[in-house]
Amino acid sequence: MMAKIIPLIVFATFGYYLMGGLFSAKLGMIDDHEIPYFLGSDGAITLAELPSVIGKTELGAWGEYLRFRPSYYTLRVMETMLWRDNATLWFMTRYLLLVISMWWGMRIMSHYFPKILSYLFIFYVLTMPFWPDLLTRLGPSEIYGVPALLGFAYGYVFNKPYLLLLSYIVAVGAKENFLFLLPLLLLWIWQQVNKRQMTKWLWATSLIAIAYTGWIVAAILVATGRAGADIYGEAISYRYRVTRFVWDIPKIIVERKMYASLAATLLMIVTWIRKPKNKQVLNILLTMLAVYGVIASQYIFYPNQIPTLMRYDYPVMILFRVADMVALYYFAQKYKITKKIMFVAAGIILSILIFKWKYPYIHSQTRRVVASTNNFSKKIETVVETANRDRTSKLIFVSSRWIDFEPVTSVVRYLVARSATNTFELKYTPEIGLSDPLGIHLEGRMVGAMNGSNNEELFARFTPFSNPYTNCYSVVFGSSTALPTCPELVRF
Numbered sequence: 001m002m003a004k005i006i007p008l009i010v011f012a013t014f015g016y017y018l019m020g021g022l023f024s025a026k027l028g029m030i031d032d033h034e035i036p037y038f039l040g041s042d043g044a045i046t047l048a049e050l051p052s053v054i055g056k057t058e059l060g061a062w063g064e065y066l067r068f069r070p071s072y073y074t075l076r077v078m079e080t081m082l083w084r085d086n087a088t089l090w091f092m093t094r095y096l097l098l099v100i101s102m103w104w105g106m107r108i109m110s111h112y113f114p115k116i117l118s119y120l121f122i123f124y125v126l127t128m129p130f131w132p133d134l135l136t137r138l139g140p141s142e143i144y145g146v147p148a149l150l151g152f153a154y155g156y157v158f159n160k161p162y163l164l165l166l167s168y169i170v171a172v173g174a175k176e177n178f179l180f181l182l183p184l185l186l187l188w189i190w191q192q193v194n195k196r197q198m199t200k201w202l203w204a205t206s207l208i209a210i211a212y213t214g215w216i217v218a219a220i221l222v223a224t225g226r227a228g229a230d231i232y233g234e235a236i237s238y239r240y241r242v243t244r245f246v247w248d249i250p251k252i253i254v255e256r257k258m259y260a261s262l263a264a265t266l267l268m269i270v271t272w273i274r275k276p277k278n279k280q281v282l283n284i285l286l287t288m289l290a291v292y293g294v295i296a297s298q299y300i301f302y303p304n305q306i307p308t309l310m311r312y313d314y315p316v317m318i319l320f321r322v323a324d325m326v327a328l329y330y331f332a333q334k335y336k337i338t339k340k341i342m343f344v345a346a347g348i349i350l351s352i353l354i355f356k357w358k359y360p361y362i363h364s365q366t367r368r369v370v371a372s373t374n375n376f377s378k379k380i381e382t383v384v385e386t387a388n389r390d391r392t393s394k395l396i397f398v399s400s401r402w403i404d405f406e407p408v409t410s411v412v413r414y415l416v417a418r419s420a421t422n423t424f425e426l427k428y429t430p431e432i433g434l435s436d437p438l439g440i441h442l443e444g445r446m447v448g449a450m451n452g453s454n455n456e457e458l459f460a461r462f463t464p465f466s467n468p469y470t471n472c473y474s475v476v477f478g479s480s481t482a483l484p485t486c487p488e489l490v491r492f
Helices: 002-024 034-039 050-054 070-083 087-110 115-125 131-135 142-157 161-172 181-194 200-227 238-255 259-274 279-301 316-334 336-357 360-389 402-417 437-451
Strands: 394-399 423-428 472-476 488-491
Touching: 002 087, 002 115, 002 131, 002 360, 034 070, 034 402, 050 070, 070 087, 070 142, 070 161, 070 200, 087 115, 087 142, 115 316, 115 336, 131 142, 131 360, 142 161, 142 181, 161 181, 161 200, 181 200, 181 279, 238 279, 259 279, 259 316, 279 316, 316 336, 360 402, 360 488, 394 402, 402 423, 402 437, 423 437
Parallel strands: 394 423, 394 472, 472 488
Antiparallel strands: none
16 A cells, blocks of 8 residues: 555655646636636536537537547536636646656556666656646646556556546547557557457447547548648648658657667567567567657657657657667566666666756746736736726727737637626737738738627627727737827736
């Protein structure tokens, strides 16, 4: 019992060291505006309202969006129902998800390696530079993907089929790049059939999981088929993506220092050819090939982008080091006499890397998030107080950059949720010489909102710009200039 509790205590303490500062943050301007949008002006979601709120997301527009994340939005809306606009509860949930993920990761590692080495590997993984972007924000879908992928692996290693299937459903429905789990699920089903362990319930849930995957893939294919590009604006050319990845393999090997894992892979292939009945070597080799396959899928999904030093690097950047650990396990089994020496050497290397990199980026990003979200909250409060004091006054949103698209719509959603009934108008000054396709698209929508021709939900509260002279306030974005006749109220 204590063997399970002690790691939880260790990771709870370590997780608080990483994320504890976020408990004083507020809801932010980017991504978090979905929360007040879901809550509405009454600030709550009832069970009866849950289906209709979920229907406002991608789930209610199958085949229309370039991404389709049913698990992500179902969980996000359910969290909104539970935590409402309490940012502390939102960040505490992410803290708990991290603790559970680290515990699962450590349990998996300690199944093959000494516990101290397993702890060190988990601590080392958290030094990677993409974690600040993932852990310090409420919006990224990867926060569900982290425990989901580890839950899938934990279920596989420790024969927990329903945990594996639940984790699979959460992962593939959280983000498109987790669809690589489908062949791994099919492999697991094949293994269960060979072991005669597939019950009727397991067959039923497995088929549901496969059908769920097909539903997601079909939605994405329909949407991208219409658009001709993915959500990131990349052309849908799988031939180009695969060719580019194959061309980049030598560079990837050098940059990611894959020498040990490749050496182990070559030795395993030679050994298996000479002794094809050696199941231990075959199992390790298949594990290594599965890791390589997932790495390849991420490079194909994000062509010419990895590493981004952002959340998009999950899980691929971890898997390079997982491949090293698979190689270490193989060498330890092959050369048992030097097994302890290899483990000690690996522990020393991990310790040096942890000491070298530490966790400054998570802490600095935490401080920035706390400062920026509290500042944003105060500005929203200023606008709300002014709007409530004089409900006949107009709020003029002033912008001159297309990148203000989300900030503008975010502020509107917060104000609507706070029952601001004032007239909203948008004064947008188009950028000169704009060539970015996304910028042109978003600018067109903002111009439409200004002249009253854009009726989409994001701009439904805006009336056509009337160039008012009295009884108005400028809500300014970026470096734009407030209207001469409408004093600047706040600047976002």
